Amino acid sequence: MKKHLLMVILLGLVASPFAYPCPIAFAGGISVDAGLTPPEGRWILRAQVRSMSRQDRDSISDMSMDRLMVPFVVVHGATSALTLGLRQSLDFRTMTMNGMEKKASGFADLYIFAKYKVFRINTRSYTIGISPLLGVDIPTGSKEVSNHSWNLKVGLSASGRSGKWALDLNLGYGLRGFAGVAETEPEPGNDLGLNLAFARQFPVGSSGNVSLAPVLEITWFGSSPDKSDGVEMLNSGETIFSLAPGLKYTVDDLIIEGLVRFPVTQDQKGMQLEAGAMFLLGVRRMF
Amino acid sequence: MIFTIFRMRGIILNTDQLKYLTAITLIIVGVMALTGCSSKPQAQTEANFEGEDVLVFEVFGMDCPGCHGGLEKLMATIPGVIDSKASWEEKTVKVIVSEDEVVNNDDIRNAIERANFTPGERLK
Numbered sequence: 001m002k003k004h005l006l007m008v009i010l011l012g013l014v015a016s017p018f019a020y021p022c023p024i025a026f027a028g029g030i031s032v033d034a035g036l037t038p039p040e041g042r043w044i045l046r047a048q049v050r051s052m053s054r055q056d057r058d059s060i061s062d063m064s065m066d067r068l069m070v071p072f073v074v075v076h077g078a079t080s081a082l083t084l085g086l087r088q089s090l091d092f093r094t095m096t097m098n099g100m101e102k103k104a105s106g107f108a109d110l111y112i113f114a115k116y117k118v119f120r121i122n123t124r125s126y127t128i129g130i131s132p133l134l135g136v137d138i139p140t141g142s143k144e145v146s147n148h149s150w151n152l153k154v155g156l157s158a159s160g161r162s163g164k165w166a167l168d169l170n171l172g173y174g175l176r177g178f179a180g181v182a183e184t185e186p187e188p189g190n191d192l193g194l195n196l197a198f199a200r201q202f203p204v205g206s207s208g209n210v211s212l213a214p215v216l217e218i219t220w221f222g223s224s225p226d227k228s229d230g231v232e233m234l235n236s237g238e239t240i241f242s243l244a245p246g247l248k249y250t251v252d253d254l255i256i257e258g259l260v261r262f263p264v265t266q267d268q269k270g271m272q273l274e275a276g277a278m279f280l281l282g283v284r285r286m287f
Numbered sequence: 288m289i290f291t292i293f294r295m296r297g298i299i300l301n302t303d304q305l306k307y308l309t310a311i312t313l314i315i316v317g318v319m320a321l322t323g324c325s326s327k328p329q330a331q332t333e334a335n336f337e338g339e340d341v342l343v344f345e346v347f348g349m350d351c352p353g354c355h356g357g358l359e360k361l362m363a364t365i366p367g368v369i370d371s372k373a374s375w376e377e378k379t380v381k382v383i384v385s386e387d388e389v390v391n392n393d394d395i396r397n398a399i400e401r402a403n404f405t406p407g408e409r410l411k
Contacts, residue, residue: 036350039357039402077357080401122348122405124378129403161350201351208376209352253356286353287360 034157034168034197035129037117038077038286046073048282054273062099065273068092069108083115083131091145106142111135115157127161133172139180149177149188166199166213189224189237199248209252215259217244225269235270246280255284340369342382342390345407346399349375358402365394379410 038044048071056063071089078084089108094101113135120129137151155172176188197217204210225237246259261278268274349355355373358380362371367388373380380399384390396406 037403039361039404041360041401042357080403117403120348120403122403124347124407127348127350166350203352203376208374211352250352253353255353286356 034170035131035159036120036127036161037081037083037115037129037131038075040077040080042077043287044073044075044284045287046075046282046284047071048073048280050278050280052278053276055276057268057274063095063097063273065096066094071108081117083117085113085115087111087113091141093145104144106145107140109137109139109141109146109151111137113153125162128159130156130158132156147176147188148185149181150179151176151188152178164201164203166197166201168195168197168199170195170197186226186228186233189226191221191223193219193221195219201250211250213248213250215244215246215248215257217246217259217261218242219244219261235272238266238268238272238275240266240275242275244278253286255286257282257284340384340386341411342384342392342395342409343411344380344382344395344399344409346373346378346380346404347407348404349373349378351375354404355380358399358404361398361402362395365390365398368395378407 048069050067050069050071052067052069054065054067069089069091071087073085073087075083075085088110090106091108092103092105094103113133115131115133117129117131121127133153133155135153135155137147137153139146139148139150141147152175153172154175155170157171158169160167170193172193174191174193176190181187195217196219197215199213199215201211201213204212219242220239221242222239223237225232225234227233240263242261242263244259244261246257248255248257258279258281261280263275263277266275346358349358352375354375358373359371362368362373362380362382367385367390369383369385371380371382380395382390382395392409399406
């Protein structure tokens with residue numbers, strides 16, 4: 001009985017919404033023409049399904065967490081330099097421990113962002129673009145999956161194109177809980193993400209409107225531990241280095257994309273679940 | 288396919304989640320299908336652009352098959368432009384203009400720049 005009670009308590013702790021918040025600096029899966037802002041008046045709708053999991057490192061407690069995220073993104077080229085966007089995700093989490101399950105699901109926090117073109121050069125042989133980004137997580141999400149605080153993201157995106165080769169770089173720093181953190185809650189740790197994506201387009205057919213592009217993303221992500229009264233908490237903070245091969249299929253204004261992200265090395269502080277592979281399938285439509 | 292992946296990953300969704308996901312998938316597919324159907328036909332032939340009312344400009348910065356749409360959308364806002372077709376592989380935009388109206392080259396160059404591309408030489 002005591003053992004069951006202990007497990008329920010442990011499960012409750014680890015499965016709490018604060019245990020694995022959505023990292024805000026984590027560059028968001030599959031290259032997104034990072035530094036190349038869209039044309040004025042262009043609308044881009046994007047939907048993805050992301051399936052990810054975490055496992056107990058030592059498999060002692062048979063503990064795991066499966067998470068399914070369905071983000072919807074709307075992006076608009078307000079001017080040729082300024083891009084505005086928002087992301088609303090559905091978040092389904094299932095925590096399992098020794099056959100017992102705890103589920104949490106609902107709308108995640110609303111994320112709004114702005115990207116501004118500071119540099120763009122287009123020549124016959126190459127294109128380079130650089131755009132800083134400013135975004136904010138607004139704690140509008142469902143009680144079970146919301147971060148319950150305002151998070152700020154500052155980022156820098158750069159893209160290079162030469163012939164059919166593409167290189168995208170996203171660097172993001174997340175100031176978690178810069179506002180709205182309750183006094184009784186620990187101060188969330190900030191995070192830093194670096195995502196580098198290579199792609200090569202292969203035209204399909206003779207229409208010029210279809211291409212297939214293998215993509216390789218290299219991602220490093222690090223989050224600093226949460227703090228309570230200025231003291232670092234034991235079971236928080238991690239670094240993950242991952243590789244993600246993928247494919248992007250473009251038909252005119254429609255893009256279908258998919259990738260699998262494998263952690264290569266990772267280090268979690270204290271008792272935390274280890275990150276597993278992430279599967280992503282997405283669709284993008286431009287208007 | 289998505290559900291197969293979930294099963295492979297050992298993720299079991301409850302009925303509500305499945306309904307949710309199915310609804311989302313149907314909405315996405317529906318929107319894509321409807322918008323795809325309403326797009327202008329892609330089968331533009333060269334013959335459409337022959338004649339004195341066709342202008343051709345070099346355009347630098349288009350790097351994918353999906354790039355032309357934003358530029359063509361901006362071209363359509365120029366008075367006197369009937370249609371346009373941009374090609375990322377040829378790095379050009381062909382603009383059909385009305386014979387009754389004068390279309391300024393600068394308007395076309397400006398539209399190319401607003402699309403975040405760079406106009407090159409006027410080829411025709």
